[in-house]
Amino acid sequence: MSTLQVTAERLVVVPHPNADRLELAQVGLYRAVVAKGQFATGDHAVYIPEQSVLPEELIAELGLTGKLAGSLRNRVKAVRLRGEVSQGIVCTPTALGGVDLAGAAVAGTDFAESLGIVKWVPPVPVSMSGQVESAPDLLRWVDVENIKRFPDIFTAGEPVVATEKIHGTACLLTHVRAGDRILVSSKGVGGRSLSLSLTEADGNLYWRAVRAHGLDEAARKLAAALDADRIGLFGEVYGAGVQDLHYGASAAHDSSLGFGLFDIAVDAGAAPVRWLGHHEISALLDDLGLALPRVPVLYEGGYDAELLLELAEGAETVSGAGTNIREGLVVRPATERPSPILGGRAIGKIVSAAYLLRDGGTEYE
Incomplete structure (x- = not known):
């Protein structure tokens, strides 16, 4: 399993081939579905990877109440949206308002703790x-x-x-x-x-x-x-x-x-x-x-x-x-x-x- 890091990333935004109101924000080789016009190529945003467990306040802020995985609907999991696989969440949490995300991307700052995000650990039989x-x-x-x-x-x-x-x-x-x-x-x-x-x-x-x-x-x-x-x-x-x-x-x-x-x-x-x-x-x-x-x-x-x-x-x-x-x-x-x-x-x-x-x-x- 990978380590958990919630970092700022420079985005590359490409069209969603099957939806006029959606786009794909690329981080590395990952792609996450976002609303059209929410981001542009060159913008910096926070990337929350799969297997992250989010606090209720952040889930509500992102409009994801009841939409995530797990029994508590609080875990990030890959989904397919209009035919495209979306891995992780790209966002700009209000808790990081005023933070220089471009500088944080260069520094490799991990925002997991400050955002209350933890790694999902499955139960062991x-x-x-x-x-x-x-x-x-x-x-x-x-x-x-x-x-x-x-x-x-x-x-x-x-x-x-x-x-x-x-x-x-x-x-x-x-x-x-x-x-x-x-x-x-x-x-x-x-x-x-x-x-x-x-x-x-x-x-x-x-x-x-x-x-x-x-x-x-x-x-x-x-x-x-x-x-x-x-x-x-x-x-x-x-x-x-x-x-x-x-x-x-x-x-x-x-x-x-x-x-x-x-x-x-x-x-x-x-x-x-x-x-x-x-x-x-x-x-x-x-x-x-x-x-x-x-x-x-x-x-x-x-x-x-x-x-x-x-x-x-x-x-x-x-x-x-x-x-x-x-x-x-x-x-x-x-x-x-x-x-x-x-x-x-x-x-x-x-x-x-x-x-x-x-x-x-x-x-x-």
């Missing part, structure tokens, strides 16, 4: 929770930002690898060589300010996935081969009973529980934690004879934003039978590198319109 314990040695996963919000993460033609984004729940496993410890967590639990791991339990979804796919033994072999103090394995656990998209798998039994590895982190002591590139992971697993299931690769080649936006749509390839819609893509450089734009890894996602607009979807972490 019992099977995905459990007893927790402090785990400062846990290697944590990162928030993956949307390429539509940050379209300059990659440069045109840069060699990239795009893997299918699976709608499951992220499993974080860290093997600590000192004491031969295995720490298991989820993105939701392990992403808290104090790293936590889930106490080993027979019924816990993440521990079940670790055992079913031999992730603990794989991590031990990887640590020995790389002479690493810590190895982190990151993958998606999926199937019926996990999220609304199941890919033909099921969490009912360990033998049918789906798992797809998407990342490996290496802590070799003195050097910073290193993320392995896609081809480096492939070569390493092959050398060690480790047959871990991995997320499908949908594209390798030069970065082409329009091509990848199209590729994010369609049917999934995880099951081999197109059982569900495709959630989207995760894009990485062919060779791992940092991103000055993100201040961390160069990695981004593209989420399909079909996924965003589906009814009855679940979003557990």
